Amino acid sequence: MNPLLVVVSVDRHVLLKRTAEKFGDHAPAMAYEKRWEQPKDDFPVFKFRSSSTEEFEAYYARLTEVLQSETHPFKPEFHTALLSGNGIRRTFRSFLSKRSQR
Numbered sequence: 001m002n003p004l005l006v007v008v009s010v011d012r013h014v015l016l017k018r019t020a021e022k023f024g025d026h027a028p029a030m031a032y033e034k035r036w037e038q039p040k041d042d043f044p045v046f047k048f049r050s051s052s053t054e055e056f057e058a059y060y061a062r063l064t065e066v067l068q069s070e071t072h073p074f075k076p077e078f079h080t081a082l083l084s085g086n087g088i089r090r091t092f093r094s095f096l097s098k099r100s101q102r
Contacts, residue, residue: 004044006063011051 010018019029039045046063050056 004046004067005039006046006048007039008048008050010049014051 015029016026019026046066048059048063050059
């Protein structure tokens, strides 16, 4: 699996207006704000603005281009491979043996 978080950012007054139009009040937007957490640093994030139709279309075109490219940074080959438990032990033992030889 190769996760990518797409964060859609909307000006607050636009978000509240859209929420009220769709749901009749601001409760869904307020619940989202209350529970939002910043993503972890090692998680790839594409920030996406959507305060107007033009902004949405420009960011959508860029996201599509990035995901369809052969070299986008969200593909697995651009992520460093994590060592297995055995790989970590071997690396640590090698490190310790080289330090003891000094």
